[in-house]
Amino acid sequence: MHVHKYEKWWLTFGTATLISFLIIIGVTAFHAGAHPNNSKWTIDYEKVDQIAPFDNPGVHKVENKDWDYEVVLVASAFSYNPMEIELPVGSKVRFIATTKDVIHGFEVAGTNINMMLEPGYVSELVTTVDKIGEFTIVCNEYCGMGHAMMYSTLKVVDADDNSSH
Amino acid sequence: MTTAVTNKEVKEKVQREKSNFKKADFIKVDRKDAKLALAHLYVAFTALLLGGLAGLLQVFVRSGAFKLPFGIGYYQVLTVHGVLLGLILTTFFIMGFQFAAVSRTAGTLSNTQRKLGWLGFWLMTIGTIAAATMVLLNEASVLYTFYAPLKAHWIFYAGLALVVVGSWIEGLTQILRYAQWRKENKGETSPLLAFMSVVNSLMWFVASLGVAIEVLFQLLPWSLGFVERIDVLLSRTLFWYFGHALVYFWLLPAYMIWYVVIPKVIGGKLFSDALARLSFMLFLLFSIPVGVHHQLTEPGIDGFWKFLQVVLTFFVVVPSLMTAFSMFATFETRGRELGGKGVMGWFKQLPWKDSRFLVPFIGMVAFIPGGAGGIVNASYQMNQLIHNTIWVTGHFHLTVATAVVLTYFGASFWLIPHLTGRKLTDRINSLANTAGILWAVGMFIMSGAMHIAGLLGAPRRSEYSTYGGSEQATEWITYQFAQAIGGTILFIAILLIVGVVINLLWFAPKGEEEFPVAEAASGSSRTPAILENFKVWGVILVALILIAYTFPIIDIISNSPAGSTGFKFW
Amino acid sequence: MTNHKKTPNDSLKGTLYATFGIGIVIIIVWAICFNLFIDRF
Numbered sequence: 001m002h003v004h005k006y007e008k009w010w011l012t013f014g015t016a017t018l019i020s021f022l023i024i025i026g027v028t029a030f031h032a033g034a035h036p037n038n039s040k041w042t043i044d045y046e047k048v049d050q051i052a053p054f055d056n057p058g059v060h061k062v063e064n065k066d067w068d069y070e071v072v073l074v075a076s077a078f079s080y081n082p083m084e085i086e087l088p089v090g091s092k093v094r095f096i097a098t099t100k101d102v103i104h105g106f107e108v109a110g111t112n113i114n115m116m117l118e119p120g121y122v123s124e125l126v127t128t129v130d131k132i133g134e135f136t137i138v139c140n141e142y143c144g145m146g147h148a149m150m151y152s153t154l155k156v157v158d159a160d161d162n163s164s165h
Numbered sequence: 166m167t168t169a170v171t172n173k174e175v176k177e178k179v180q181r182e183k184s185n186f187k188k189a190d191f192i193k194v195d196r197k198d199a200k201l202a203l204a205h206l207y208v209a210f211t212a213l214l215l216g217g218l219a220g221l222l223q224v225f226v227r228s229g230a231f232k233l234p235f236g237i238g239y240y241q242v243l244t245v246h247g248v249l250l251g252l253i254l255t256t257f258f259i260m261g262f263q264f265a266a267v268s269r270t271a272g273t274l275s276n277t278q279r280k281l282g283w284l285g286f287w288l289m290t291i292g293t294i295a296a297a298t299m300v301l302l303n304e305a306s307v308l309y310t311f312y313a314p315l316k317a318h319w320i321f322y323a324g325l326a327l328v329v330v331g332s333w334i335e336g337l338t339q340i341l342r343y344a345q346w347r348k349e350n351k352g353e354t355s356p357l358l359a360f361m362s363v364v365n366s367l368m369w370f371v372a373s374l375g376v377a378i379e380v381l382f383q384l385l386p387w388s389l390g391f392v393e394r395i396d397v398l399l400s401r402t403l404f405w406y407f408g409h410a411l412v413y414f415w416l417l418p419a420y421m422i423w424y425v426v427i428p429k430v431i432g433g434k435l436f437s438d439a440l441a442r443l444s445f446m447l448f449l450l451f452s453i454p455v456g457v458h459h460q461l462t463e464p465g466i467d468g469f470w471k472f473l474q475v476v477l478t479f480f481v482v483v484p485s486l487m488t489a490f491s492m493f494a495t496f497e498t499r500g501r502e503l504g505g506k507g508v509m510g511w512f513k514q515l516p517w518k519d520s521r522f523l524v525p526f527i528g529m530v531a532f533i534p535g536g537a538g539g540i541v542n543a544s545y546q547m548n549q550l551i552h553n554t555i556w557v558t559g560h561f562h563l564t565v566a567t568a569v570v571l572t573y574f575g576a577s578f579w580l581i582p583h584l585t586g587r588k589l590t591d592r593i594n595s596l597a598n599t600a601g602i603l604w605a606v607g608m609f610i611m612s613g614a615m616h617i618a619g620l621l622g623a624p625r626r627s628e629y630s631t632y633g634g635s636e637q638a639t640e641w642i643t644y645q646f647a648q649a650i651g652g653t654i655l656f657i658a659i660l661l662i663v664g665v666v667i668n669l670l671w672f673a674p675k676g677e678e679e680f681p682v683a684e685a686a687s688g689s690s691r692t693p694a695i696l697e698n699f700k701v702w703g704v705i706l707v708a709l710i711l712i713a714y715t716f717p718i719i720d721i722i723s724n725s726p727a728g729s730t731g732f733k734f735w
Numbered sequence: 736m737t738n739h740k741k742t743p744n745d746s747l748k749g750t751l752y753a754t755f756g757i758g759i760v761i762i763i764v765w766a767i768c769f770n771l772f773i774d775r776f
Contacts, residue, residue, distance in 0.1 A: 002690055011486060011490075014758055015483065021479070035546060036461050036471075038466070045726070045727075112550060113776075131775075140624035142240065144734025153633075153635070493749065497747055549772070
């Protein structure tokens with residue numbers, strides 16, 4: 001089977017490019033820990049409101065952990081609880097979220113925080129909120145009639161003087 | 166259709182080529198087989214018109230200036246759009262084309278094979294009508310991916326199952342005719358178009374096993390009330406095992422037309438039979454064990470297995486890189502034959518006024534940004550940048566809704582008159598070119614706006630909303646206005662295409678329209694037999710699927726929480 | 736044939752440039768998206 005010289009050059013260049021992409025994303029994911037939501041935590045979706053930490057949704061300052069804050073969030077058709085999240089800029093945050101009914105999305109627009117919330121599973125993501133701003137959180141997975149009415153807000157604010165960082 | 170000519174030498178060469186028309190060029194698809202192929206095209210283009218209308222309504226609603234009448238739901242319309250265009254237009258065109266291609270190149274179907282073909286067609290059509298009825302009754306506003314635990318009426322799932330089963334019977338028919346050819350021509354290299362149709366049908370069968378299992382063993386018992394709960398993550402994983410290969414099921418017939426038909430349309434030869442077959446075998450291997458790249462932000466699946474499937478996904482880019490080279494090489498070789506000089510001068514020699522070339526070529530151009538965006542989508546954690554945003558919608562409107570669909574249209578311009586015994590006139594050819602240009606303009610605006618809005622975070626699959634008046638949402642709506650403009654232009658193009666199709670079916674003057682099939686260049690080497698050894702490639706395919714999916718699926722099943730009951734939130 | 740004087744390889748030079756052009760587009764699109772991704776939290 002004859003392969004033209006130029007086709008060999010092209011396929012070498014193309015394959016080398018693809019391998020470079022894979023190395024970049026592989027190293028940044030597995031070495032620097034930038035994975036997407038890979039949580040294996042399961043839960044009884046019908047009893048979410050009674051199971052910790054979902055019996056107390058909201059923003060919680062934590063001690064002795066790898067992160068500064070935990071945001072515990074419960075989604076259902078068609079709202080998020082809590083409806084507003086406020087975090088000081090520069091804090092490391094662990095998002096912990098689940099759904100009480102169908103699949104919902106949890107997307108903080110303009111950021112990389114983007115995960116699927118599936119009944120029976122908890123979704124998790126750790127990140128450092130390093131930009132001040134107001135970010136709309138939208139449901140980006142069709143969940144029924146009220147899908148486009150399902151949103152909340154993430155506010156990343158200037159750390160005030162009273163905080164203990 | 167004549168190609169562009171420049172000087173006397175080239176004119177004489179073209180005249181010589183015309184008088185050397187071998188008998189093969191006048192091979193006509195048998196009338197009975199033509200009827201079977203045409204039946205598929207009737208359904209396909211009906212789906213195009215109705216599905217396209219749904220799309221128009223969607224962009225109007227999302228511009229904020231229009232509300233759907235008669236209590237029709239946005240997500241109902243979206244389900245119509247996705248099912249009719251993504252499942253029905255595609256499957257019916259593909260099977261109709263493949264029947265014609267197999268009959269044209271491997272020989273007329275036997276009576277038994279044709280009867281099987283018709284059985285498949287009617288199962289598919291009845292299934293389509295059943296599923297569509299449920300959607301129109303608002304019993305199945307679950308979108309064309311029908312994710313649990315949103316639960317549709319059982320007839321919706323049963324209808325889709327019939328479409329799949331019917332397509333299996335049709336694929337089997339094509340495989341039988343191909344097997345018959347190989348038996349009757351032992352040791353010879355099979356006709357390329359028939360071989361490619363068989364690879365596609367085989368790939369489709371193996372891939373659709375996933376959605377068949379999901380529908381037969383999960384969704385149907387659940388929607389019928391025999392079973393109360395469903396394993397949601399398992400159902401999604403089975404769907405996407407099918408779902409990625411689905412897009413290659415759409416793409417491969419477009420590649421068939423690019424590899425085998427377009428060179429003949431421009432008056433050239435096949436660039437390389439062997440490399441074309443190799444690319445198709447690589448698609449057979451790598452289209453299926455990659456579905457998890459649609460699930461990168463989901464819980465319950467290990468990062469290791471997600472990344473493994475990302476690596477396999479990058480492998481499936483390679484046969485497309487090969488195809489790009491083959492296409493340009495074909496154009497350059499022919500362009501130079503026609504007198505083109507310099508590094509890029511051959512480009513001008515191509516038959517730009519021939520809609521059988523121009524319209525698919527626009528599709529090829531669209532595949533460049535489409536493919537580039539696809540590589541971004543598959544890049545593991547980079548998927549978080551765009552998952553479920555309208556960028557994804559922009560992406561697949563470039564790939565399936567331009568590259569693939571414009572190629573299908575470009576083939577229809579000769580296929581339909583070939584099957585109906587009519588001719589593609591100059592006037593209709595011009596109309597077809599206009600439709601292609603309008604499509605390019607409309608899609609550039611609409612898909613361009615979708616890509617940008619998606620990077621700004623705008624969600625997909627969503628009706629008009631101001632999201633509480635947030636600044637970000639206000640910006641998204643500006644892009645939705647542009648999407649409405651682009652979408653309107655696209656709908657006008659659809660109307661023109663349907664007009665062309667109606668003409669070619671019933672009103673064009675009677676005559677002979679060629680079914681163009683390119684021949685190998687003289688002196689090209691024989692294709693290695695291993696490229697037709699389905700046993701070898703089949704074993705590698707099964708091994709890859711087992712490697713990619715065994716652990717994740719066992720993991721999902723053994724780790725699964727209590728299943729979900731159904732919800733009807735529309 | 737028009738290619739007597741040129742080496743056979745030159746008859747696909749345009750193809751070489753066109754495909755490498757596609758490769759550059761792929762790299763640019765990916766790099767833009769990667770940079771956006773790295774910049775965001």
